[in-house]
Amino acid sequence: MFFNRFKFSRDIGIDLGTANTLIYVSGKGIVLQEPSVVAMDLEEGVPLAVGDDAKLMLGRTPGNIRAVRPLRDGVIADFDAAEQMLKTFIQKCNEGRGIIAPRLVVGIPSGVTGVERRAVREAGLAGAREVHLIDEPVAAAIGASLPVTEPIGTMIVDIGGGTTEVAVLSLGGTVLSESVRVAGDEINDSIATYLKKIHNLVVGERTAEEIKIKIGSAFPSNEFDLQSIDVRGLHLLSGLPRSINLKAGDLREAMSEPLNKIVDAVKRTLERTPPELAADIVDRGIMLAGGGALVRGISDLLSHETGIFTHVAEDPLLCVVNGCGLVLDDFKSMRRVLDTPDFARNVIRD
Secondary structure, X not given: OHHXXXXXXXXXXXXXXXOEEEEEEOOOEEEEEEEOOEEEEOOOOEEEEEOHHHHOOOOOOOOOEEEEOOEEOOEEOOHHHHHHHHHHHHHHHOOOOOOOOOEEEEEEOOOOOHHHHHHHHHHHOOOOOEEEEEEHHHHHHHHOOOOOOOOOOEEEEEEOOOOEEEEEEEOOEEEEEEEEOOOHHHXXXXXXXXXXXXXXXXXXXXXXXXXXXXXXXXXXXXXXXHXXXXXXXXXXXXXXXXEEEEEHHHHHHHHHHXXXXXXXXXXXXXXXXXXXXXXXXXXXXXXXXXXXXXXXXXXXXXXXXXXXXXXXXXXXXXXXXXXXXXXXXXXXXXHHHOEOOHHHHOOOOO
C-alpha cells in the first residue's frame, strides 16, 4: 500500500469531452466524472470553480465572472480556460502523487487538425511529463471490449457532446473513419430553436439538455410519445417568464435534423467499407458509445435505417475513458494505437 501510494508516477487517462471530462488513474480506476465547464474570475484571471460547481453557474453569473465551456465541437475553443480546467482536474485526481509528473493519454476526436491536436497536447503538458493522444473511436472500442486487435471488422459510433465519430476498425487500427460536428450539443440547439420558433419560448442551454434527457427520443413509440413535461422559459411576445407543456412526440420532430445527419454519416462510412469488413459488421452489428447513445430509440433508428443490428455499449459514457485506462495498463503492447509526437517517440523505451 505504501509503495502504491507513493510510487514514482501515476499515469492518467483522460476523456476530454465537449460536455464532460472523465479521468482514469492507474491503480485506482475512474476517479473523476465532471462537466467540462470553468468559471473564471475576470478581474483576477483565476478559475473560481471547475466541473460540477461551475456548471451550476452557467447563465447565472454577474459581469465579473464568466462561466464557459472551453471545448466546442470536440476541440479547444478557449485555450486558457481548458489549460486551467485540465490542471485543476489533474491536481484533484493526483492525491498521493508520484515524485515525477504523470504520463497522460487523452482521447480526442479523429477529425481534428494538427493544430488542434497540438493545442490539446500543450494544455495537457501543464500538468504532465508527456502527453499521448488516442482517437476517441479507437479508445471507445477498446473500452467497449470490442476485438479491435484481431483481424475482424468492427464498427463503432461514438456520439459525444460536440462530435460524432464513426469508425471501422481492424487489427488495432482505423480502416475508415468519419467525424461530424453534430452530436449532443446540436440536438440541444435544435430543441431550443424549436421552442423559440413554435412556442415563442426562449430557454437556456441547461434547460434544453434537461428536456432532451427527460423526453427526448429518436424513434416512434406510441406509449412514450404521449409523455410530456412542463417547460419554463422567457416568452418572446410578452417578455415575461412562462411555462408550456411539451410532448415527447412533438419534440422528436425537433430532434430529427441532427439525428438524420448522424445516420447519414454512418451510411457514408458503410458505403466505403471494404466487402470483407462489411460482412463482419453485418454479423457483429454496430456498437454505440458516448452520451448520445443514451437518447431513447437511437439504436432502433440506426437499425431501421441501415438494416444492421445496432446495440448500445454497457456504460456508454465510460467507454472512451475506460479505453484510455486499458491502454495505460498495457502501454507497451498498446502504444501503437496512440498518436505519439516525434519528440516523445525518442524518449519512449521498452
